[in-house]
Amino acid sequence: MKSTAELQAIRDKLEVEKGYSCAVGENDTKIAVCFDDDGVAAAREVVRTFMNEIEKRRLVNVKVLQSGSKAKVDDEPIVEVTVPGKKTVRHTKVDPDKASQIIANIK
8 A cells, every 4th residue: 555545545446336425424423544654554454444344234324534643653543433422532553453343342
């Protein structure tokens, strides 16, 4: 993976092939994957895991967003989960296994 444009291409492909909408509504749970240019490869796997888990669990009100870095590079990828009506929860050093656990805990 060489750029954030490639991550966007993954999201666009899912939108077309799977009918997944990246548009975020006020009642949607938001999962922001935060990274800088050095973290693109790791972020790609995390985004792909989130998208696969969302599809597998048929979670229509959970949206994955991309964001710039929010902390030290050593903590990336960082994932911020915002459930409507609750405080945002930040997870650091997220890998695909941790991404699966995060999705499993979204109610």
